[in-house]
Amino acid sequence: MDVESSRQQGPKGDASSNSMAAASEVSVDWRGRPCRPERHGGMKAAVLVLGIQAFEIMAIAAVGNNLITYVFNEMHFPLSKSANIVTNFIGTMFLLSLLGGFLSDSYLGSFWTMLIFGFVELSGFILLAVQAHLPQLRPPACDMKAAGQCEEVAGVKAGIFFAALYLVALGSGCLKPNIIAHGADQFRRDGEDQAVDGGKRLSSYFNAAYFSFCVGEMVALTVLVWVQTRSGMDVGFGVSAAAMAVGLVSLVAGVFFYRNKPPQGSICTPIAKVRTSYQQGAVLSQSYHGHSIFF
Template identity: 75%
Template sequence: MKFKGDSMSGVMELSVDWRGRPCKANKHGGMTAAVFVLGLQAFEMMAIAAVGNNLITYVFNEMHFPLSKSANIVTNFIGTVFLLSLVGGFLSDSYLGSFWTMLIFGFVELSGFILLCIQAHLPQLRPPHCDMVSDGENCLEAKGSKALIFFLALYVVALGSGCLKPNIVSLGADQFRRGDTEQSRRLSTYFNIAYFAFCMGELIALTLLVWVQTHSGMDVGFGVSAAAMAMGMISLISGTLLYRNKPPRGSIFTPIAQVFVAAITKRKQICPSNVQMLHGSQNQVPATSANVSNLLHTEKFRFLDKACIKIQDGEKESPWRLCTVTQVEQVKIIISVVPIFACTIIFNTILAQLQTFSVQQGSAMNTQIAKGFKIPPASLQSIPYIMLIFVVPLYETVFVPVARKVTGRSSGITPLQRVGIGLFIATFSMVAAALVEKKRRISDETVSIFWIAPQFLIFGLSEMFTAVGLIEFFYKQSLEGMQSFLTAMTYCSYSFGFYLSSILVSLVNRITSASSHSGWLSDNDLNKDRLDLFYWMLAGLSLVNFFNYLFWSSYYSDNPSLSPPRQNDESPEQDLENRGRETLKHMNGCSWK
């Protein structure tokens, strides 16, 4: 079913307002509506970043968990935030829609911040205060009801933030109709502006909010995070009347499961030589890439094509035995993006080190920058975001127009090229971290904290390429009704990266431990640990991962129906002719092997 009133290059697109009525092109959507979503993006990032980036300090100093355990608590928390994004994407696409999912889980996240504030404020909910250095084993870590309340608050925040994140991206992007070149340019611009809002939120969190946590206490800091989250919810609600909403379409997993069941059931069948004999095959190319309700057949993963074979003409088969070409191609897209997704896990494992061990690394350095003023170690993470609030606009206003003239693409370079550049740069972040840590360990004097700035700067630049490129890639590869879920896969990469960090810390400690000495990261003293060797190991893994990404990205190919809009020097007739060639290219029959 497609509503009138929201035409896009001659194709009617399903979008409704908050009441479920058809949208009006001159009233709903556009950058005006997206601004309210960007407001939530900035405030929510401000709130969660202030907690996540300095959480290790609170867990180690106030809750008295050992250093390696504290690092794992932080990485597991952040990993859970991003893993739960799959839940938010599923609920949005299948049952609630992006707006209502954001509204519900935004208040869930807000309640988690309030509970954290209460836990940090009341002494009876925390273990007795002590000095981890002088008191040693007398500092008992939080247990029982104290630990329960802490972890409950922490994971309520994780549930709310995780379910919110993919829908912020998808709701904002849904305000731009997918189709012609101009809309595609605005969509790419939106992704860059969204990252700029992310950087602003991070910057304020890592400077102002971390300073408040350090000087006024973590209870006040958590309270400020709650206030920031409340401001974000006000911004979201303020744009209610302007949003273009994609209504939910039922379970997104059922059609996927049907394809696998049907393909396995008909595994002994042979595909017809003519693709047009497959059930639901399209005889003509769509007039615009916005019409993604029907996908063209492709030759990859040809075993799945057996789900489209008709056994008996004229008789209706169960949807668990006979699927359309579009259903099958949808599953092929999901399978195709998995290797790309997997190649960004190591990248996010590096990010985990910058939010845990690098913060502790800064704590062991000279934080004095002026008489009577010391910089909080967590605030050093703000340095790349100071750089990025200037670099991101330059990327959009200078690099993209120049690259657009060379490549003819609305976004300048492809999302996959952008991801690859970021993955390559990330390796040098760990190289810089290893060199600085070695210098810190062998230096006779306390090294200035600004020596660890390069590792943050390099990674910040790599994140601008990788994070934005990955989100844009997943959103543009998604079909109607699956934008939030596929976008959530981006955040799952963060989740697996942080979980992998926890596994690596434990594994490295076990492998490097011996009877005569402890493991690289097993002590609570960085002067005894070998963090530099751990960083060198991550640099090597990152470089290997980059070459692995080059292989999979060169292997990946888009479905012709989801191909980018025409180049800026092509006429609509030329674009249609080119799409016709793509159709003929992909309609050469299917093999049974």
């Protein structure tokens, strides 16, 4: 009897798992309609995703490279505290990648996650540029190397600085894990696409993604750092904000061509369902066989 029931349940379980797998492979356009291969996805859409990758890394790398100098010379934090501020900023940014991946997979999808948190990051760059430009938002000018003791930023001014800094960390952290994934989603991975040259195009995309990352880093660590050193950190932060804005324009330009993977809901839901099903099965087994089961 148990064998028969397991045989009857087997095809249903296989069908259910197959339907879930098929649902996870479905891609939709920006309106939620099924994608058309001749219109959506492909390298033309992936190139626009590479645009935001190059410009975002350009913006964040330029800020991170000279941040400790800005914190020490302009905010007048001691050198040890300045180093802690920078390392906390970088660590927070990478930890928030977990949040970005969770929101993308569970609720928002990669495109909307990138768009929302891209504007969050842009707002942080703008706020940093405004504070660096306006003397009334910074502590009084003082040479930390000569004086040794300068008035450290505090109160509202410190609040503005840390708010701007962690807006950048939040935006960049939630943006980073979705860029490569969204670009890879533009290539179909079913049998039809693999029969042509889908694998080669996907490999070419990853090569191009690494190249765009390197180009962004190179420009940030040469041109933008030179601008910061020569023209001031306010101009440098402004250029980073402009680079981030260009990246967002590149992202939005492909909205009509993207293949979007729908969010699958919270990862906690299937875990809770499995636990509930297990408990219900244990209760039924206990009532059927007439013996106790302990958890």
